[in-house]
Amino acid sequence: MAIEMEPIGFVHTEAEKVPIHWRFSDLEGTLTIEDKYLEGLRDIKPGQEIVVLFHFDRSPAFSPNFLVQTPPHMNEAFGVFSICSPRRPNPIGLSVVEVLKVEGPVLYVKGIDMYDGTPILDIKPFIKEKEQGDA
Amino acid sequence: MAIEMEPIGFVHTEAEKVPIHWRFSDLEGTLTIEDKYLEGLRDIKPGQEIVVLFHFDRSPAFSPNFLVQTPPHMNEAFGVFSICSPRRPNPIGLSVVEVLKVEGPVLYVKGIDMYDGTPILDIKPFIKEKEQGDA
Numbered sequence: 001m002a003i004e005m006e007p008i009g010f011v012h013t014e015a016e017k018v019p020i021h022w023r024f025s026d027l028e029g030t031l032t033i034e035d036k037y038l039e040g041l042r043d044i045k046p047g048q049e050i051v052v053l054f055h056f057d058r059s060p061a062f063s064p065n066f067l068v069q070t071p072p073h074m075n076e077a078f079g080v081f082s083i084c085s086p087r088r089p090n091p092i093g094l095s096v097v098e099v100l101k102v103e104g105p106v107l108y109v110k111g112i113d114m115y116d117g118t119p120i121l122d123i124k125p126f127i128k129e130k131e132q133g134d135a
Numbered sequence: 136m137a138i139e140m141e142p143i144g145f146v147h148t149e150a151e152k153v154p155i156h157w158r159f160s161d162l163e164g165t166l167t168i169e170d171k172y173l174e175g176l177r178d179i180k181p182g183q184e185i186v187v188l189f190h191f192d193r194s195p196a197f198s199p200n201f202l203v204q205t206p207p208h209m210n211e212a213f214g215v216f217s218i219c220s221p222r223r224p225n226p227i228g229l230s231v232v233e234v235l236k237v238e239g240p241v242l243y244v245k246g247i248d249m250y251d252g253t254p255i256l257d258i259k260p261f262i263k264e265k266e267q268g269d270a
Contacts, residue, residue, distance in 0.1 A: 003190050003254070005138040005225045023266045037224060039202040043217035050216075053188070053227055055138050067174040081185075081258040082178035089172060090140045090256045092188055092227070111265075119138070121225045123216040128263045130246075131158045 007119035009033035009105070011054065013112050020073055021084060022095040022113045029112040031097075031120055033105045044107065044123070048099045053122040054114055056091035093118075096126050142254035144168035144240070146189065148247050155208055156219060157230040157248045164247040166232075166255055168240045179242065179258070183234045188257040189249055191226035228253075231261050 013029030031052065033041060044050060066087040070077045080088050097111040107123075148164030166187065168176060179185060201222040205212045215223050232246040 002139040002141060003192075003256070005140060005227070007138070008224050023262055023264070036199070037202065037216075039199075040215040040224075042203070042214040044214065051229065053225075053229075057138075064171070064174075067172065068177065079177040079179065080175040081172075082260055084259060084262075088257060089143050089175075090188075092140070092257050094186065094188070094229075094259055096262075121138070122223060122227050124219060124229055125217055127158055127219075127231075129158070 005055070005121055007055065007121065008037055008123075009120045011112065011114045011116065011118040011120060013114070013116050015112070015116075018115060019113050022097065022111045025111045025113045027112040028100065028108065028110045031107040031109055031123070033107070033120070033123075035105055038105045041102065041105065041107070044099055044102055046099050046101055049096050049126040050099060051124040051126050052095050052097055052120060053124070054093045054095070055119040055121055056086035056088075056093050057119055058115060059086040059091045062087065062089050062091075092121065140190070140256050142190065142256065143172055144255045146247065146249045146251065146253040146255060148249070148251050150247070153250060154248050157232060157246045160246045160248045162247040163235065163243065163245045166242040166244055166258070168242070168255070168258075170240055173240045176237065176240065176242070179234055179237055181234050181236055184231050184261040185234060186259040186261050187230045187232055187255060188259070189228045189230070190254040190256055191221040191223075191228050192254055193250060194221040194226045197222065197224050197226075227256065
């Protein structure tokens, strides 16, 4: 029962080394989305934080060895579902970046922690809090 | 260049109608993860908020009609990448739920907005803020 995804675009950065996590990153780069999705970007504005889901396309295949891992910046091991390691059962990454500028299908962003050429799977609004209401 | 994913488990809820978004939801249910991933859950504790990525398995195939949509609880249309609609190029959903209890591979959670039987793709820590530091 495989679920198939296709890239909607690609990350570009000129950095040779990227920060290990978006929460430590000020690195700038671009998200170039396919022209056919251009209209879907129309409400993304400078200053917004957005969620980017992407494919960890350079990760090794998952194995039981990766169920518990010690992140590179920590001294302690954690279950894979409590950390952001690229070695996970489904290699989907999640980063939050700040939009600096939008030019057609190209989003200039800050906070990159993906490698150059990383396939993007989705962009979503970044929602931090619950709301009171009855919707 | 299709990217293949497999469910790591499934959402269960007895509600016939689910809230339209996790930020409005107090609905309780369970996330039942496959036994082979049990060790990866070891650091998930009651009280934590976790990100759940899942497959919108009942969404229609994406079409250009869905590039701009009016969410059911709004009076305004938005580009698909600025809303959480299940009708999106790659049908991946993101919800934040609160962990109530962990029993082996079953997470009891609050804040469900997925249908019963929804395939789960990943669980990640919920990180809201940037950090100062040089890691």
